[in-house]
Amino acid sequence: MTIYYSLIEKRNTNELHIFEQTKIKKFYTISEKSICKSSSDNNGQKKFNRKNDDETRELCVEYGRQVCGRCISNLYGNFDDD
Ligand SMILES: [Zn+2]
Numbered sequence: 001m002t003i004y005y006s007l008i009e010k011r012n013t014n015e016l017h018i019f020e021q022t023k024i025k026k027f028y029t030i031s032e033k034s035i036c037k038s039s040s041d042n043n044g045q046k047k048f049n050r051k052n053d054d055e056t057r058e059l060c061v062e063y064g065r066q067v068c069g070r071c072i073s074n075l076y077g078n079f080d081d082d
Contacts, residue, residue, distance in 0.1 A: 004050040005075070006030065007059065007067065010041045016063055017041075018071040021050055036070035 004021045017034035019042050028050065033040050048059050056075060060067045 004028070004052060005035075005056040006049045006051070007047040007056070007063065008034075008039075008042060009045045009047065010039045011044045014066055015039065016047060016067045016071075018056065018060070018068070018075060023050075034068070034071055035074040036068055038068070038070065 002023045004023060006019050006021055007016050008019055009016055017036060017039040019034050020031045021028045022031075030042050032042065034042075047063065048056075051059060053075065060072060060075070
């Protein structure tokens with residue numbers, strides 16, 4: 001199983017949240033909630049799709065403050081609150 005990330009805009013807001021996609025064999029499954037758990041809009045506009053964690057970090061820097069800070073923290077693995 002491999003994990004990829006997508007950056008998805010929460011509809012009717014300017015917030016961008018990160019969703020995990022797991023790949024098992026040929027099939028991708030997108031998580032129901034963002035990695036910060038505060039967005040469940042996984043059908044919004046995708047800013048990027050199925051990137052690895054390094055690529056995701058770089059791309060999120062380009063989007064800057066529009067990206068949810070809690071999602072970013074989760075991506076860096078220093079988010080303690082579950
Ligand atoms: Zn978020």
